[in-house]
Amino acid sequence: MAPMQASMGLQRLWHRLASRLLDRWLAFRLVEPESFRLDATCPTLYVIARTALTDEIAIDRLSRDLDLPDAGQWHQFGHVSLPGCFALPRLRGRLGAIQGQHSTHLQHLLDALEADTTLDAQLVPVSVFWSRAPGKDFGFWKMLAADDWAWSGRLRRLLSVIVNGRHLEAHFGEPIRLRPLIDDPEVTLTQRKVARVLRVHFRRIRARVLGPDISHHRTLMRGVVDSRPVREAIQEAVTADRSTPARERRRAERYAREIASNMSYPVMRFLYELLKRLWNRLYEGVDVYGLDAVKAIAGERTLIYVPCHRSHIDYLLLSYVLYREGLMPPHIAAGRNLDMPVIGALLRRGGAFFLRRSFKDNRLYAAVFNEYLHRLIARGHPVEYFIEGGRSRTGRMLSPRPGMLAMTLRSFARDAIRDVAFVPVHVGYERVLESNSYLRELRGGQKKKESPLDLLRVLKHLREPHGRVTVSVGEPLSLAEFLNETVPGWQDDPVSARPAWLNRAVPLLGKTLARRINDAASLNAVSLVAMTLLATPHHTIESDLLAHHIGLLVKLQRSLPGSRHCQLPAGEPADWIEHVASLGFVTRQPQALGELVTARPEQATLLTWYRNNVLHLFMHLGLVAFAFRNNAAFTLDDLDALLSPAWPLLANELYFAPPVDPRERLKATLSALTEEDLLQVTDNGWRRQPGHLESSEHLRLLGQPVQPTLERAYLLLASLLRYPSGELTRQALEEHSRQLAERLTLLSGLNAPEFFDKRLFSGMLETLEQQDWLRVENERLFYDESLRLTQMRSRALFDPELRHRLVRLTRQ
Secondary structure, eight states, X not given: OHHHHHHHHHHHHHHHHHHHHHXXXXXXXXXXXXXXXXXXXXXXXXXXXXXXXXXXXXXXXXXXXXXXXXXXXXXXETTXXXXXXXXXXXXXXXXXXXXXXXXXXXXXXXXXXXXXXXXXXXXXXXXXXXXXXXXXXXXXXXXXXXXXXXXXXXXXXXXXXXXXXXXXXXEEOOOEESXXXXXXXXXXXXXXXXXXXXXXXXXXXXXXXXXXXXXXXXXXXXXXXXXXXXXXXXXXXXXXXXXXXXXXXXXXXXXXXXXXXXXXXXXXXXXXXXXXXXXXHHOXXXXXXXXXXXXXXXXXXXXXXXXXXXXXXXXXXXXXXXXXXXXXOOEXXXXXXXXXXXXXHHHHHTTEXXXXXXXXXXXXHHXXXXXXXXXXXXXXXXXXXXXXXXXXXXXXXXXXXXXXXXXXXXHHHHOOXXXXXXXXXXXXXXXXXXXXXXXHHHTTOOOOOOOXXXXXXXGGGTTSOOOEEEEEEOOOEEHHHHHHHHSTTGGGSOOOSSOTTHHHHHHHHHHHHXXXXXXXXBOOHHHHHHHHHTXXXXXXXXXXXXXXXXXXXXXXXXXXXXXXXXXXXXXOHHHHHHHHHHTTSOEEEOOTTSOEEXXXXXXXXXXXXXXXXXXXXXXXXXXHHHHHHSOSEEOXXXXXXXXXXXXXXXXXXXXXXOOSSHHHHHHHHHHHHHHTTXXXXXXXXEEEOTTOHHHHHHHHHHHGGXXXXXXXXHHHHHHHHTSOTTOSBHHXXXXXXXXXXXXXXXXXXXXXXXXXXXXXXXXXXXXXXXXXXXXEETTXXXXXXXXXXXXXXXXXXXXXXXXXXXXXXXXX
């Protein structure tokens, strides 16, 4: 007993001396979570994954900084004295014995609790990373010494202490109470079982922070080329091109090198520091919401990040945020046009893998790319791609492209052992870097082909104000659960290159993800001002009315949100207007009777991009407000019958989930508008406030954004119903409706190319077909009398002048 006590005394002395040397040097960059529930009456012991004196000292320092139970304190359990922080037992050695002195601590604790039922303890697992994300003082030695998947030796840990000691990162797990587990008769608690639970936790945290091991790039490439699908494609190419196996294999190897990323931790840390300086110079701040849901599943599922695509810097911003928040940055699908000298190599080492715009006619390239993506997903590497394909020039969510989604589904069907979780992300800018190019395209200019130099061109605007940017994470989507719900029995199909259920699942998955991305949209000062100012006839409004209305928009969103994850801006409406003016979007004009806020033509055109980012959040309010613009009163039944057909059209065009119960949603909307004195309750329904000019103006401003979609629907239906059922083809109606919409914008003096986008009319026809208003046979459109009655009823939504113009236009 005496030698053991002497050993423990020396251990405490050594720990105390080392703590004094390092205590003032150590500092933490990230602590997560910063607070969790501990039982103050129960002794707390911290557990680390491996024996490391520096980790124990770091946790001791951190426990004191956070006012947690002291990790340096020793605890007495019966006749056993245990340190406040100890390591897990190491795995069995060659002779089957558990190695290391620390391996006895956990067993002694469990034995003491078994012997005395009055004793209890709680274990808190803690993972410490030494400068995974470097701070301000960045250099070669810092890169060399930071954590990766190779466990640090003593010399490397000494180097880490010296150069990384002020940039530590700690991740706390939920406390594990031992007494309830010991007293549970159904639980056989042993040291091995507790250690296994803790090891699973540490492995998940390590996978979440560092991702899977990326140290075997050449092995991965060799595995891709040697895989069965690629070998079969090589053999097909040999037969089709009368080539040789060796030549086609070299071609496959060349494709693999062209595609694959070569992620490097030092380069990622360098890019983190570079981007941190860029964002601090470019933006007033980066606000992040919703990452807790991702952290909860990271390390357990393969994560596929699917952000909206609004700017060249979306992927850089998301990788920076994930790295800063303690998550492994993803492998990012990038266009081959970005694979330029120097820039391409840097992006490749930062995690980018490159793909061609189209490769459906190159069977070998497709096989190599599919196999590479499959191996990334199967190994648990986080991946990122844009389901819209390209950047949205209008600010709306673009129709999801099927390519990458189909490849992901095929990969999962091939190896569904590990679940895949799609993570929708909405990036909201107060001022986007590409404003000038978007302005040109919004005003009808030719879309310019994307070039890597575009990113360099926008850097000249770094000195201009760009406000804040918001990264909002929506609700993750489990791919296994999605397939079980939408295509039951998908696992029963034989594994093939293209399963039978794929054609149904891919469009549904794309639409679901697009809606979840939009569901995460946030409101900012620019989008609120754009929503209001663009609803005025001449893009000019009184300053006090503008302040009142944008304040009203926020109040309505707070009482009846357009989405579950919508974030609202802080501050007051007057400050928002001043902020938008400082960004150059509006002009404030002093006037004798009160200040006016106006947008010049180029400002108004650009504001449509920011309005379209959040348009879907106000459709439930706008549709009801639009109905009351030209009708003084409604009963609930009449209003429900009038608006019900419009919900699917709006939801499919703007990618938001239609209400599960439209009638209940309608009642909630009417109540919200009544609370704000915009409507009045009557004996048999609701009506506009009589003689109340201000409330009528707010209703008009709320309803205006809905009008373009309803006008397009009216033009489409009026054009279709002018011909007998079955006479028009789908293509003819789409083109004719597009021409009518273009003519309407010219007659109205509008410069809005998005209004007559042919894809919008195509989407409307798809919605009408899904809702059984239309049926397509031999490319011709068939309808019955119910569609004509619905179109006649919808005329009540429009004021007589506008209705006359639309009817006259369709008869030309």
